[in-house]
Amino acid sequence: MPNRLPTPLTDKPVADVTVVGLGPMGLALAGALLERGHSTTVWNRTAARADGLVARGARSAPTVAEAVAASPVTVVCLKDYETLYEVLGPASDALAGRVLVNLDSGTPGEARAAARWAAERGLDYLDGAIMVPPPLVGDPGSVFLYSGAREVFDAHRPVLAALGDPRHLGTDPGLAVLxxxxxxxxxxxxxxxxxxxxxxxxxxxxxxxxxxxxxxxxxxxxxxxxxxxxxxxxxxxxxxxxxxxxxxxxxxxxxxxxxxxxxxxxxxxxxxxxxxxxxxxxxxxxxxxxxxxxxxxxxxxxxxxxx
Ligand SMILES: NC(=O)c1ccc[n+]([C@@H]2O[C@H](COP(=O)([O-])OP(=O)(O)OC[C@H]3O[C@@H](n4cnc5c(N)ncnc54)[C@H](OP(=O)(O)O)[C@@H]3O)[C@@H](O)[C@H]2O)c1
Missing domain, CATH: 1.10.1040.10 (N-(1-d-carboxylethyl)-l-norvaline Dehydrogenase; domain 2)
Incomplete structure (x- = not known):
């Protein structure tokens, strides 16, 4: 992907991030995080899709549980919410106490159900929607919509800002996909x-x-x-x-x-x-x-x- 954003020339530590799901969009998200200097761990069902990211410095985890355990924040970009449960269900224990940012597409009802699923497992949850195609991920003007707890959004804004222009729409987790x-x-x-x-x-x-x-x-x-x-x-x-x-x-x-x-x-x-x-x-x-x-x-x- 185009190298628009330089790695920051600062000593300020940037958060470790995990990306689960490496379709065209997940690859772009992980690439943008790497470009911004985030230590990035990735997992994908088809592991070979991580090869290019690994060559750029990402770590490919052998299991999804090890992937989410590697970072305080996990960004998920899978086909849909159904796949989210299928993939993250077995990693629930590893996720407890961490932050899940879900960028799958779906309906407001599906987003609210995912927020309940996360709350039952003791993790902080933000639902999000990406308003640009993969080549524009990482551009500071690319709009990303988020909904869920404001304090979770504020605490992790620097990670979200590595992907684009993060906008918080409200606490109802269904708002971003709506x-x-x-x-x-x-x-x-x-x-x-x-x-x-x-x-x-x-x-x-x-x-x-x-x-x-x-x-x-x-x-x-x-x-x-x-x-x-x-x-x-x-x-x-x-x-x-x-x-x-x-x-x-x-x-x-x-x-x-x-x-x-x-x-x-x-x-x-x-x-x-x-x-x-x-x-x-x-x-x-x-x-x-x-x-x-x-x-x-x-x-x-x-x-x-x-x-
Ligand atoms: N591409 C875009 O322009 C765009 C723009 C905005 C939003 N989005 C949203 O971003 C999300 C991802 O989109 P995408 O374009 O990257 O591709 P996608 O085809 O929607 O999703 C591909 C990802 O889902 C995984 N996956 C599918 N079924 C699975 C299963 N049963 N178990 C485990 N993993 C499974 C794939 O793994 P494998 O690699 O192993 O198949 C891959 O990581 C979607 O919700 C999409 O709506 C995409």
Whole structure:
């Protein structure tokens, strides 16, 4: 991985850290810790994946119990929470009294269950979520989300800061993965919006590279930046005055997008879906309010729905 962060030129001791799980992300985490001068012990089911780290100074432990016993803090980055129990269950005794930082992806319920599992075994627990791909791990601007006891986060901040920019969201251990899921939700919706819009202009031969320049310059600073960020308090207040444009007007806009998609031979499923959400908002009495009242539709499903 790129050598962005120099090993600190200081005599101040840095904590020993263990990393369990050496998929693409675990390798990046262990690499970042080594770069920052942490004495790093690693364990992975497939031991050979540790070879490159060992060549850089890491210690590969023969068992997971020996790995967690080597450091006060263990960072776990496995496929999912199920794998966490499978891997760490046999090392519970070695973990007692230590700190577990779990960076597996999952649901808030799974994160809370893992925090209970940790508490029952007498270890401090932080749940976390990584908001960057492996090549950006170790960059000081890379956002890592954490939830759980504030004092555990504060005490181990220097270790967490070796991985990126650590943000503590609150004591509920489910918050980090909830934020992670919400941000991915935003990302996929924005990506789909951009990709569909690119397909629309592409239907007349406009290259994506040409459209991207105009579209992202228009959308990100002016619409996302100025409008959505400014309007966030109105979302919390449920205040959606229609003086900046009504839901009915937005229904017309979405109808134009849907009909233009059909006319241009572009997939119309996404605009149809967005139109159906606005129709639902109007049916729920929000026709005279501004577009942000769609938030009321998203907040509460009309009837219980399966995932
Ligand atoms: N890669 C990314 O861009 C990214 C970004 C953000 C978050 N994450 C999250 O980080 C976590 C790790 O992701 P990843 O990309 O490194 O790869 P991954 O494929 O999700 O996980 C690979 C790791 O899980 C281990 N594993 C899987 N099943 C196991 C089992 N039954 N017993 C023991 N170990 C098992 C693998 O061991 P072996 O090597 O032995 O197979 C390897 O260490 C995931 O929760 C992922 O969602 C990844």
């Amino acid at each position: 934020y992670n899921t919400a941000l991915l939700d935003l990302m996929y919706a924005a990506m789909n919006g951009f990709l569909h819009a690119t397909a629309l202009v592409g239907s007349t031969g406009v290259p994506a590279a040409e459209f991207a320049d105009l579209a992202l310059g228009w959308f990100v600073p002016s619409v996302v930046g100025a409008t959505l960020a400014e309007q966030a308090p109105a979302l919390d207040a449920g205040h959606y005055p229609g003086d900046i444009g009504t839901m009915e007007m937005n229904l017309n806009a979405l109808d134009h997008i849907t009909r233009t998609s059909v006319e241009q031979g572009v997939h119309a499923g996404q605009p149809r879906f967005m139109k159906s959400v606005v129709e639902e908002a109007i049916a729920r009495g929000h026709g005279g309010k501004n577009y942000l009242a769609v938030h009321e539709v998203f907040k509460r499903a009309a009837a219980p729905s399966a995932p």
